[in-house]
Amino acid sequence: xxxxxxxxxxxxxxxxxxxxxxxxxxxxxxxxxxxxxxxxxxxxxxxxxxxxxxxxxxxxxxxxxxxxxxxxx
Numbered sequence: 001x002x003x004x005x006x007x008x009x010x011x012x013x014x015x016x017x018x019x020x021x022x023x024x025x026x027x028x029x030x031x032x033x034x035x036x037x038x039x040x041x042x043x044x045x046x047x048x049x050x051x052x053x054x055x056x057x058x059x060x061x062x063x064x065x066x067x068x069x070x071x072x073x
Contacts, residue, residue: 017024
């Protein structure tokens with residue numbers, strides 16, 4: 001199943017497109033598919049980062065350093 005979308009572009013751009021024939025529909029379709037993949041990956045990375053931050057052990061390293069120094073003396 002497919003659907004149709006409409007976009008508005010400047011007349012100058014349309015004129016340039018007419019002078020440089022290409023499969024513009026396919027070009028736009030490919031661009032949109034890649035862009036959607038990028039956005040989805042970014043959202044997934046943000047979810048992963050959030051979960052990773054929640055898993056981090058929060059400890060004050062100065063306490064560990066002081067304990068280690070106490071053992072060495």
